[in-house]
Amino acid sequence: MNRIKKAKLFIIGGLLSIGILLTAADHLDAPAVGGTTADITDFYAFEGANSDNTVLVANVQGLLAPGSTAEFDENILIEINIDNDGDLIEDLIIQAIPRNGIMYFFGPYAPTTTGLNSVINEDAQYLGQVKISKGTNAITSSFNGISYFAGLREDPFFFDSSQFNAIIGGMAPSGFNNPGNDDFDGTNVLSIVVEVPNALLGETFSHPAGTGVQVFNAWVEAKRKQ
Amino acid sequence: MKLNNLKYIAATFLVVIGLTSCDNDDVGVTVITPILDFSGTFVQEDQMGRPGINTVFSATPEIENDFNVTIPSEQGAAFQSLFETQLAGLHSAFGATYENNILNLDITTLTTLLASDVLQVAPDEPTTYFDGANVLTGRTLTDDVIDVSLILLFGGQTGDRFNGQDTNNDGTPDLPILVTDGVSAAGETPLSMFPYLEVPHGI
Numbered sequence A: 001m002n003r004i005k006k007a008k009l010f011i012i013g014g015l016l017s018i019g020i021l022l023t024a025a026d027h028l029d030a031p032a033v034g035g036t037t038a039d040i041t042d043f044y045a046f047e048g049a050n051s052d053n054t055v056l057v058a059n060v061q062g063l064l065a066p067g068s069t070a071e072f073d074e075n076i077l078i079e080i081n082i083d084n085d086g087d088l089i090e091d092l093i094i095q096a097i098p099r100n101g102i103m104y105f106f107g108p109y110a111p112t113t114t115g116l117n118s119v120i121n122e123d124a125q126y127l128g129q130v131k132i133s134k135g136t137n138a139i140t141s142s143f144n145g146i147s148y149f150a151g152l153r154e155d156p157f158f159f160d161s162s163q164f165n166a167i168i169g170g171m172a173p174s175g176f177n178n179p180g181n182d183d184f185d186g187t188n189v190l191s192i193v194v195e196v197p198n199a200l201l202g203e204t205f206s207h208p209a210g211t212g213v214q215v216f217n218a219w220v221e222a223k224r225k226q
Numbered sequence B: 001m002k003l004n005n006l007k008y009i010a011a012t013f014l015v016v017i018g019l020t021s022c023d024n025d026d027v028g029v030t031v032i033t034p035i036l037d038f039s040g041t042f043v044q045e046d047q048m049g050r051p052g053i054n055t056v057f058s059a060t061p062e063i064e065n066d067f068n069v070t071i072p073s074e075q076g077a078a079f080q081s082l083f084e085t086q087l088a089g090l091h092s093a094f095g096a097t098y099e100n101n102i103l104n105l106d107i108t109t110l111t112t113l114l115a116s117d118v119l120q121v122a123p124d125e126p127t128t129y130f131d132g133a134n135v136l137t138g139r140t141l142t143d144d145v146i147d148v149s150l151i152l153l154f155g156g157q158t159g160d161r162f163n164g165q166d167t168n169n170d171g172t173p174d175l176p177i178l179v180t181d182g183v184s185a186a187g188e189t190p191l192s193m194f195p196y197l198e199v200p201h202g203i
Helices: A003-018 A161-168 B003-014 B053-057 B061-068 B072-092 B107-115 B145-154
Strands: A040-047 A053-064 A076-083 A092-099 A102-109 A127-131 A140-143 A146-154 A188-197 A214-225 B042-048 B119-121
Touching: A040 A214, A040 B042, A040 B119, A053 A076, A053 A214, A092 A188, A102 A146, A102 A188, A127 A140, A127 A146, B042 B061, B053 B061, B053 B072, B053 B107, B061 B072, B072 B107, B072 B145
Parallel strands: none
Antiparallel strands: A040 A053, A053 A188, A076 A092, A076 A214, A092 A102, A102 A127, A140 A146, A146 A188, A214 B042, A214 B119
């Protein structure tokens, strides 16, 4: 029995029983949230064109076909969390929530409580807002050195997710193709982008992987109003 | 800037002058102040730090749902062993066992690192998921996070353990390609300035 046949048998016997279905970065990652207005698709963090700034990108509601009129949900709070001491608990948050076609931003600020439930501090030190962009033109704004964008954009994620699904389904014993196919090509996403001066993002600590680089932890959460 | 300012700005745009109906002789002018209600409690439904963690490592829909409503400080204790079992299972499905990866991380150390689903971000160093020199210092719009993840999970110490090799030299690949999906960032052309993301398709 050659390795391919062997692998195929193992795939059928093993992976099918594992029963997973890989999708994407975080697109449709769980049945409770997949396809809803609270479905986070991706999170990016990178140095801005101004190297004193960090850009934070939170994308939601992915795989939107061209022409989709999907909108941000006024009941969904998008919250970027920053941990400045490595204990995996947020020390600073940046919150974004839409009202009447405008995205409102709160923070970065230190929340009074951490965890699964959030409230919005309307008196946070840093506040901003930007009209939500629905077309080609990107409407942006800036307050206190922080830049804001919210609206429809091309989904920058790229992945041959269908071939991955074929692999784990036992239908592709030779693995990925070369070249593969980008299943996210031609799709849009709802994007929130903030560019924040590093001076407002707090302290750093030594990288948990032991590389010695000074970092903070960051993640994004989608939270629904009760 | 305080919220009062925000409310004022919004009000100047949204002031509505309402005229009374035609059959009423009185002409009234009403100023409607917009109500921006940010009150209430917001409860978590989804969470993400690094790309693909929940989708790759959570073996059942129940685990996927639970992972999204677990705070990062509790994810390691709750999910590391499940993730290790999953990664071992993915290897056994190909008749293999996990090999320490290019970072020389064993399966327990790797899944411990990845189970806490946060993205490390270096404000004073090059930001990248992995660029050959820097690792897990951020994520740019063009980082090939899928290939990096596949290499870390399936690449072994060389990074190309499962890359379609023809091990018996019969002209046919004997090993599957599992360390790259064959899709690069070539089709992505983000802007060099804010907001960086490309214009949407089909507008």
